[in-house]
Amino acid sequence: MxxxxxxxxxxxxxxxxxxxxxxxxxxxxxxxxxxxxxxxxxxxxxxxxxxxxxxxxxxxxxxxxxxxxxxxxxxxxxxxxxxxxxxxxxxxxxxxxxxxxxxxxxxxxxxxxxxxxxxxxxxxxxxxxxxDDLPFYKKQLRIALKNCGVINPENIEEYIAFDGFKALEKVLTSMTQDEVIQEILDSGLRGRGGAGFPTGKKWGFVKIEEEKEKYVVCNADEGDPGAFMDRSILEGDPHSVIEAMAIAGYAVGAQRGFIYVRAEYPIAVQRLRTAIEQEREYGFLGENIFGTDFSFDVEVRLGAGAFVCGEETALLESIEGRRGQPRLKPPFPAHSGLWGKPTLINNVETYANITRIILNGAKWYASIGTETSKGTKVFALGGNVNNVGLVEVPMGTTLREIVYDIGGGIPKGRAFKAAQTGGPSGGCIPEQYLDVKIDYESLKEIGCMMGSGGLIVMDDTKCMVNIAKFYLDFTVSESCGKCTPCRIGTKRMYEILEKICQGQGTEEDLENLDTLAHGVAKASVCGLGQTAPNPVLSTMRFFKDEYIEHVHDKNCRAKECKELTKIEIDPQKCKGCHMCTKVCPVNAINGEIGKVHEIDQSKCIKCRSCMATCPFKAIG
Amino acid sequence: MAEDITKTCPYKRAKEETLAICEKYPKKEDSLIGILNEIQEKYGYIPEACQMVTAEYLEIPLAKVYGVITFYSRFTTVPKGEYDVSICMGTACFVKGAKELLEAAKVKLKINEGETSADQRFSLETMRCVGACGLAPVFTINDKVYGNATVKSLNEELDKLIQKDN
CATH class of the missing domain: 3.40.30.10 (Glutaredoxin)
Known part of the structure; x- marks a missing residue:
């Protein structure tokens, strides 16, 4: 060695x-x-x-x-x-x-x-x-992603070259535990997993515990569909996360760390393992780091595809080898976490900010962002937007800047309908709030949440009732089943949404949906259940007219709800070119070449392939 | 992939191979998920014989092992087909038409989501985000990712496989 x-x-x-x-x-x-x-x-x-x-x-x-x-x-x-x-x-x-x-x-x-x-x-x-000239990069500020795309993540010396382990060295050789925690506190850094709890405070809670054995955990169970911030950080700059865990270990008095990462991220897992091996070899992990009496080591633990394990206590259960069902809080993990010992749990992106704060100072970090939300936030920008990708912007950037300046607007010249943040726990932001400044408080005010950073843009071809149903479908299958409101409540909500999408909804259904949503939010044990109704509540708030159209007029304006739409060929526009018959997977389109075609509604599965193919836009 | 080892060989081989995996881990309850992940990767599912060996090794009830397997969506107890077709249902793919892909795949393969065809050649699944959202919508066949998919491109890929060996 x-x-x-x-x-x-x-x-x-x-x-x-x-x-x-x-x-x-x-x-x-x-x-x-x-x-x-x-x-x-x-x-x-x-x-x-x-x-x-x-x-x-x-x-x-x-x-x-x-x-x-x-x-x-x-x-x-x-x-x-x-x-x-x-x-x-x-x-x-x-x-x-x-x-x-x-x-x-x-x-x-x-x-x-x-x-x-x-x-x-x-x-x-x-x-x-x-x-650097690309508009995509112009409004971005890369702090957590600083090394992503710059260094070779599999080569520890490249990380060292870009100030790697300088923060750890500074902390171990010139700062006390309390000074480190104070620095993080002063920086204003808040948890990037979504809830936004002040990171320094969390560290302080674990530090004051008098147990000898303590743990530091990195939550890399990024289960939010459509989000890939944590994965990209682990793939592009794994050392920065591990170094930050060691700094956290020193600050709170822990000697062992665990990174809980999804097994569905094979590249991230492999890079983490390589990084840990290299750090052990160089002595950045292990006994007496830098010749001090501080020792720290990290282990990778794999998740196995359960969204609820992103919830901190469920994650602890899973590390201990059990079904990932959340524990009742209190006691909080800071007091009684992994194997009953005080445990610090932070998200990947939170850790990725730590080394920069230690090196550049809390003052520098606190100078970026808004009054209550400091620093930057990484978003996985996806959906109906031209520049799909990973962006990091200072807190306080408006949604419009992200979607139009960085994201390059909506493809095919379509109109913006909504942006969804926070995945299955978040809400939809409608067009009238495009100028909302992205920070924890502003998003909360309009019934959304920051979440871990998934940002899905939707154009006017999306049915918002259907989107709410999509997220509910997700929470129904991911609910762990421990508490009744979440296990049964989300299922009942899903059933109502399904009924509405099938054109059988009534006014009473809308009322029941609203009551249920509030009940589930209030009575569920963990964050998954408490936030599961958000997609429903926010779409009902901002797109109420679409719900009403589904119920009263039996109409889905976006033509997404199959039972409420019929795909037809406009005889005026159809030139009988046969393009649609070739793509139809169920051979539902009849007609001779050169003559107007017709869709056999009994066969049509409404896959809309023909709509996408028709060169004359005759199908709708 | 998808070799039903309980059919092709008796309990013995499963026991030996599983034990070799188990022995890489300490005999503690928290090793369970790591062991199951390796078994799942090796066989494409977790056969009953392997569950028993794992339970014995860790000295925990078989019910506990089974409970963990059924909780996590990555673990399965039935073998998958030769070609494991998976449609990504992450939000980014969903808003770009993943549902249409799923419908088309169902029609083409004549099986429902979560099923394996009678000849054991195809299985169809949906999955939650492979993280290739820049390529949405995507589907995978035996872990190879096909990006910017359309009903047409999916059908073409499936046709290639259907015609193969036929």
Whole structure:
């Protein structure tokens, strides 16, 4: 085992940093170039491993020197993936295929001329040569994601080069436990898992406990469908989370840490394991870190697909090897957590902010954001928006800025209908609140919540009743069954919504739905049940007219509720081109070429493939 | 994948293989989920024989093992088909038409969600977010992710597999 000394760490930091400076400093004059290839889950799914291999093969084959191919975490702009960035000239190539590598090497690397056809085109069709010029990045401020897409997450020395373990060193060699906690408190950092509890306070609660054995837990059970912030941080910068856990361990007096991560995130799990191994080898984890008497080690524990395990006490049950059913609070985990011992539980993104706060100071952090919500928030921007991806913005940024300036607006020129935050626990924000400033309080005021950071944009083809039903379906199947209001209440609510979507809803149903929603929210044991009615309550508040249309007029304006819609061909527009008959999976469309087609309603499954295919927009 | 080891071999092999997995973990209750995850990955499901061995090794009741298996959606007790088709039902995919994909897959494979075809060739599932939301909607076949999917692209992929070996 090679434990390295403080001096050696400093040496690595200095020499390695010089070598990597070209990644952040565009003005670098040297001859070396780095080709960064995204290996986050999104780009990996669309063949980025092959791209990485192909670059390496070409460089070897052509004997090119001074060029290195680097695997990195997520760059954020997932909808343009697979992404390749060439530094130091900051060239941003989008939708790269393995067969494009040769052209990039020959034209750009050897010829010094950028490959125009692969450069990133923005929504307006404008071509952007440099990453920093892209509107997507303009309003972002990267603190938690600072290293994502910059360093190779599987190489600990690259992390060290970008101030890695400097915060841990500072804490262990020059700060008392209380000073660390005070610093976090002063920064104003609040839990990024969604509830927004002040992080420093939580640390303080665990510290004052007199038990000898304490634990630090990282909640990486990101179960919210459509959210991938934590995953991207773990994939792109795992060391920052582990370092922060060690800092937390020192501050609260714990020696063991657990990272509870979804087994559905194989890349994140593998990177975490690699990172832990490397840290043990270098002596950043283990006995007597930096020669002090502080010892700390971390273990990875896998979840197995249960959304409720994101709830802190259910998560503890799961780590202990049981069904993930929440415990009654109090006692809170800070007092009695894992195996009955005081336990600190924070979310991945919360930890990712810690090292920056320690290094840059609480004052710096508190200067970003709004009065009550400090710092930045990472969002997984998805749904009907042009730039799907990972964004980090200062608290107080408006929803409009996120959707239109960063997200590039709604595809196909459609209208914005709602944005959903907080996943199955959150609510929908309608158009009239597009200018709401994103922070914990403002979102709460309009019946939504910050949540962990899923932000799904919906256009006017979405039926809000159906969306509420979708989330309820999720909570029904994820309810752990421990308490009655959640187990049965959510099911009854789902049944009412189903009835409404099938055109059998009555006015009484709407009343019952409202009563039930309030009851479930009040009487459930844990956060899952307490927040499960939010999608229903917020859609009923802002889109009441759609509910009423479903009940009274038996009409679904978005044409999503099958029983309330009929897909028909407009005989005036149909040219009989046969395109629709080819895509219909159930052969429900009849008609000869050149003659008006007709849909057999008894066969039609309303999959809407024909609508998407028709070149004359004759089907609706 | 999807080899029903209780059919092809007796309890003995399952016992040996499961024991080898178990022994990587300390004999404590909190090892259970880690062990089950490995068994699930190895066989694609958790056969009864393996459950018994795990219970014996950890010295906990079989009912407890079974209780944990049924609680977590990643664990299954029935083998999956040769091709495990999974449609992502995360919100990002849902708003981009994942439901249409599911309907089309049901029609094409003639099985419902959660079922395996009689010839053991296909199983159809829905899943919660693979995290490739930038490519929404997505479906996976044996862990390979197909992004920006349409009913057409799904049908094409399935047709390829249906025609294979036929």
């Amino acid at each position: 090679k434990k390295i000394s403080l001096k050696e760490v400093e040496d690595i930091r200095y020499t390695k940093r010089e070598e990597l400076d070209l990644r952040v400093n565009g003005a670098y004059e040297g001859k070396e170039r780095h080709i960064l290839v995204c290996r986050g889950t999104g780009c990996t799914s669309s063949n980025s491993p092959e791209i990485l291999e192909e670059f390496n093969r070409l460089i070897k084959e052509k004997g090119i020197e001074n060029v290195r191919v680097i695997l990195t975490g997520c760059f954020g702009l997932c909808s343009k993936g697979p992404i390749v960035i060439v530094r130091p000239d900051d060239t941003f190539y989008s939708h790269v295929k393995p067969e494009d590598c040769q052209e990039i090497i020959e034209k750009h690397i050897l010829g010094g001329e950028k490959v125009q056809r692969l450069l990133c085109k923005d929504v307006d069709g404008k071509i952007y040569e440099r990453l």
